Amino acid sequence: MAxxxxxxxxxxxxxxxxxxxxxxxxxxxxxVCDREGIPAKWGKGKRYPLKKExxxxxxxxxxxxxxxxxxxxxxxxxxxxxxxxxxYITRAEKxxxxxxxxTDCKELxxxxxxxEKAGGVWQLTVDSxxxxxxxxxxxxxxxxxxxRLVEWDRKTGKPIEPKLKPSISLVEDPDEKVSGPLWVKxxxxxxSSDGETYEIRNRVTLCRxxxxxxxxxxxxxxxDAGFNDGDESLKPKKKGSK
Numbered sequence: 141m142a143x144x145x146x147x148x149x150x151x152x153x154x155x156x157x158x159x160x161x162x163x164x165x166x167x168x169x170x171x172v173c174d175r176e177g178i179p180a181k182w183g184k185g186k187r188y189p190l191k192k193e194x195x196x197x198x199x200x201x202x203x204x205x206x207x208x209x210x211x212x213x214x215x216x217x218x219x220x221x222x223x224x225x226x227x228y229i230t231r232a233e234k235x236x237x238x239x240x241x242x243t244d245c246k247e248l249x250x251x252x253x254x255x256e257k258a259g260g261v262w263q264l265t266v267d268s269x270x271x272x273x274x275x276x277x278x279x280x281x282x283x284x285x286x287x288r289l290v291e292w293d294r295k296t297g298k299p300i301e302p303k304l305k306p307s308i309s310l311v312e313d314p315d316e317k318v319s320g321p322l323w324v325k326x327x328x329x330x331x332s333s334d335g336e337t338y339e340i341r342n343r344v345t346l347c348r349x350x351x352x353x354x355x356x357x358x359x360x361x362x363x364d365a366g367f368n369d370g371d372e373s374l375k376p377k378k379k380g381s382k
Contacts, residue, residue, distance in 0.1 A: 147163075
């Protein structure tokens with residue numbers, strides 16, 4: 141396992157894959173919904189053998205997902221990076237409440253939908269004088285894989301972030317019947333194809349369906365595209381199964 145984020149790196153190849161180094165653990169992570177169909181928690185899925193270096197598909201067309209098999213070359217994949225290089229805080233809107241301030245950078249939304257429960261993270265922030273609302277607002281923001289949503293403590297002025305070890309999760313969304321983005325955790329460096337390092341953050345989501353309009357980051361296009369990496373959790377259940 142990687143010792144710390146400084147040892148880890150994701151390097152983006154021009155019109156090609158993500159090159160991963162630093163022995164980053166790779167595993168599936170599944171969006172688990174409640175009875176109302178609203179995401180409620182993250183579930184653990186398949187873990188992949190630990191490798192010091194590996195390459196992950198970025199075009200969505202590999203026959204060996206999640207790994208790259210060179211399909212991007214034959215597909216004529218256009219991986220042009222169009223995402224802003226500006227810092228998150230300069231692009232985010234602020235919603236203020238009695239004990240919390242929520243920052244929200246909409247262009248980073250990966251449509252994981254954890255922000256929708258109990259009236260939504262925005263209203264919960266406004267109502268954060270209530271300890272229960274405050275706790276729920278923090279939970280929802282911390283479950284946002286892309287880091288679009290961040291809660292800040294009004295007293296300390298510090299962000300409230302989940303403790304994440306350097307790793308990569310392959311998001312699966314059975315409720316939407318799609319495979320989601322690469323969830324890169326723990327402050328891992330992400331280096332663009334032109335050699336510039338994007339702002340280092342605790343959590344970001346990278347496109348792996350090849351359709352995002354905000355490359356290299358996910359913008360939720362995997363849902364419209366019906367992207368499926370063949371995960372077992374996305375297959376229809378047989379009659380009589382629980």
